[in-house]
Amino acid sequence: MALLSFPASNLLPALHQAFARDGVLLHAAVVEAARQSGIPLARAWEVAAACPDFQLNPIPPADRVCAGLSCILAGAPADPSPASTGCQARCYDSPVAGHDGPFHEFAIREQGQVLFPDVPDWEGLERARALGPESALALVDDSGLRGRGGAYFPVGRKWTSALAQRRPLALVVNAEEGEPGVFKDRGILERRPRRFIEGLAIAMNVLAPSVTVVFVNGAAECARTELAAALDAFRVALPSQPLVIAGGGGYVLGEETTLLNAIEGRKPVPRLRPPYPVESGLWGMPTVVNNVETIANLSVVFREGATAFRAIGTADAPGTKLLSVSGRVQRPGLYEVPMGVTLADVLQVAHGPASGNVAAVLAGGPSGGFLPISEFGVRLLPGLLHATGAVTGSGGLVFLDSASDIRQAALAMAAFNAAESCGKCTPCREGTPRACDMLATGQLAGLNELLDVIGAASLCGLGQMAPGPIRSALHFWPELFR
Numbered sequence: 001m002a003l004l005s006f007p008a009s010n011l012l013p014a015l016h017q018a019f020a021r022d023g024v025l026l027h028a029a030v031v032e033a034a035r036q037s038g039i040p041l042a043r044a045w046e047v048a049a050a051c052p053d054f055q056l057n058p059i060p061p062a063d064r065v066c067a068g069l070s071c072i073l074a075g076a077p078a079d080p081s082p083a084s085t086g087c088q089a090r091c092y093d094s095p096v097a098g099h100d101g102p103f104h105e106f107a108i109r110e111q112g113q114v115l116f117p118d119v120p121d122w123e124g125l126e127r128a129r130a131l132g133p134e135s136a137l138a139l140v141d142d143s144g145l146r147g148r149g150g151a152y153f154p155v156g157r158k159w160t161s162a163l164a165q166r167r168p169l170a171l172v173v174n175a176e177e178g179e180p181g182v183f184k185d186r187g188i189l190e191r192r193p194r195r196f197i198e199g200l201a202i203a204m205n206v207l208a209p210s211v212t213v214v215f216v217n218g219a220a221e222c223a224r225t226e227l228a229a230a231l232d233a234f235r236v237a238l239p240s241q242p243l244v245i246a247g248g249g250g251y252v253l254g255e256e257t258t259l260l261n262a263i264e265g266r267k268p269v270p271r272l273r274p275p276y277p278v279e280s281g282l283w284g285m286p287t288v289v290n291n292v293e294t295i296a297n298l299s300v301v302f303r304e305g306a307t308a309f310r311a312i313g314t315a316d317a318p319g320t321k322l323l324s325v326s327g328r329v330q331r332p333g334l335y336e337v338p339m340g341v342t343l344a345d346v347l348q349v350a351h352g353p354a355s356g357n358v359a360a361v362l363a364g365g366p367s368g369g370f371l372p373i374s375e376f377g378v379r380l381l382p383g384l385l386h387a388t389g390a391v392t393g394s395g396g397l398v399f400l401d402s403a404s405d406i407r408q409a410a411l412a413m414a415a416f417n418a419a420e421s422c423g424k425c426t427p428c429r430e431g432t433p434r435a436c437d438m439l440a441t442g443q444l445a446g447l448n449e450l451l452d453v454i455g456a457a458s459l460c461g462l463g464q465m466a467p468g469p470i471r472s473a474l475h476f477w478p479e480l481f482r
Contacts (some may be wrong), residue, residue: 008039008264009037009243009265010033010265011036011037011039011044012047012051012245012246012247012263013246014029014037015029015033015044015048015054015248016248018030018032019054025048025054030044033048039265043265043267044265046267047248047262047267047268050248050250050422051218051247051248051249051268052249052250053218053219053248054249064097064098065077065081065084065085065098066087066096066097067084067085067086067087067098068088068091069087069091069362069409069413070087070091070326070327070332071087071088073094073398073400073408074095076094078412084098085099086219087180087181088100088101089177089182089183089220090183091324091326091398092107092325092333093107094326100219100220100221100222103222105191107183107334108333109325109333109334109350110334110335112312112320112336113304113309113336114188114293114299114322115188115322115334115336118191118193118195119195119198119299122198122201123302124299124301124302125201125205127302128205136302137159137206139302140206141154141156141160143301143309144309144317144319145297145298145301145318145319146319146382148291148293148294148321148322148394149174149254149294149394150364150367151382152383155294155298159207161278162286162288163286165278165279167285168209169207169287169288170209170211170212170213170281170282170285170286171204171211171212171213172212172214172215172259172281172282172287172289172290173212173242173290173291174254174256174259175214175217175223175227175291175292176216176217176247176259178217178247178251179251179254179366179367179393179394179396180365181324181326181362182365182394183334184293184324184334185223185291186220186223187322188293188296188322189226189227189292190223190226193226193230195296196296196299197230197234197237197238198298199295199299200295201237201238202298202302203290203295203298204239204240209288210285211243211283212240212242213282214227214242214243215245215246216244216246217247218248224246227244231244245262248268251416251462252268252269252420252460255462256277256281256289257270257460258270258271258460259289260277260282260289264282264283268422269423270422293322312338312339314340314379316381318339319338319339320336320338320339321336321339322334322395323336323337323346323395324395324397325399326396326398326399327361327362327398327399327400327405328354328399328401328405329347329350329353329354329358330350330351330353330354331350332350333350337380341379341380342376342378342380343375343376343378344376344377347361347376353399356402357401358400359373359402359403360372360399360400360405360476361376361390361398361399362396362398362469363390363393363396363397364393366417366420366465366469367391367393367461367462367465368390368391368465368468368469369385369386369390369391369468369471370389370390370400370406370409370473371385371386371390371472371476372476372477375390378390380392386472388468388471389468389472390472403477403480406477407477407481410439410469410470414435414436414466417436417462417469418432418433418435418436421433424459425457425458425460425463427453427458427463428454428458428459428460428466431454431458431463432454432466434450435450435454435466435467439474439481442482444482447470447474451467451470455467
């Protein structure tokens with residue numbers, strides 16, 4: 001079975017092709033994309049209008065400027081303008097221009113099992129093939145590998161759940177990485193592509209998917225180019241060629257059911273759960289969704305073995321974690337550290353503050369929260385680092401050195417979550433803009449109650465985690481918002 005059997009999956013590729021050709025999304029192009037995809041024109045327009053990467057009106061040429069938090073801290077304009085763009089995932093070299101650029105080797109500051117120089121052979125894949133699917137699945141389970149996308153669900157358990165459906169299944173690699181301040185997956189795809197390809201080949205050999213898709217951030221042109229080259233160069237390692245689909249932008253695309261809707265040519269909004277993707281995901285098939293870092297770790301597991309993999313990290317969270325470190329540190333960049341290290345350890349390995357003293361860290365980006373220096377003894381593990389919202393998440397850490405940094409960052413994260421709400425559920429759609437306004441104007445009466453509603457009643461992780469930056473900032477620095 002191939003995605004050619006599902007023509008609606010042609011929608012995003014057709015829209016990207018037209019936008020790249022014309023520099024704007026013309027009505028005729030959307031009509032043609034709808035025809036190629038076999039879907040109604042109204043649905044094609046619904047998708048096109050919901051994807052911020054596609055401009056529907058021409059924009060005069062201008063020097064674009066990244067308006068990500070790390071670039072703002074490094075001197076980029078903080079006020080939105082027509083030239084402002086979202087985070088360009090080069091926070092290690094901020095401020096940067098507002099367009100995609102290559103991930104440089106110098107940005108890899110600390111190497112470990114995943115980021116060591118790229119693998120020269122297919123030793124891990126050969127071991128997986130020799131073991132066979134059943135024993136290979138047992139090895140994944142024995143290793144204790146957890147997903148590295150932010151939720152840290154055990155990989156072996158997810159795979160077992162999908163296989164237990166005893167139906168043709170799909171494997172989807174989430175390379176969307178739309179969280180501002182995070183660039184780890186781009187680092188793997190551009191600088192360690194063989195490591196990723198080996199992990200992908202292992203997953204395909206164990207799961208035997210009928211459909212394999214790698215879904216890549218639509219703005220990450222360099223990563224997509226490197227991935228396409230790697231898939232072509234190393235096709236001998238793969239049971240079949242996966243389809244690469246570029247997203248259309250929007251933070252919510254990182255949520256797995258939203259991503260599945262986008263692949264199916266539907267509006268990128270989250271689905272109600274249950275059923276979960278392992279039960280009914282892409283085109284109704286049981287679907288395994290793993291992110292790039294998780295897939296790359298499979299190469300490590302099968303090369304080193306479960307015991308060696310468990311020798312690093314903690315008993316409940318073995319292995320390493322890739323951290324995207326930026327902000328007020330001397331050596332921003334990509335760090336691979338054992339699971340369970342402290343924030344103080346990370347600050348030390350990043351050579352400490354760029355100047356003065358670090359006052360706080362934003363851990364987990366817009367879905368995380370802030371911690372003051374007094375909390376830097378906390379260990380980076382799955383789950384909450386503090387009850388107010390900070391999480392290890394996908395590994396984004398932005399260090400801050402002043403009260404003005406903290407206030408600016410809190411307002412930026414609140415505004416980001418409000419702007420990125422897909423609008424499907426009322427608590428997120430209506431609540432996040434209101435919470436942002438209340439924080440900015442110091443109208444704090446009732447704000448905690450509003451945050452409770454947003455967190456408890458929102459449909460997906462964007463809304464559920466949106467209170468974190470606001471709640472944590474108010475908890476530790478209430479005087480900044482009165």
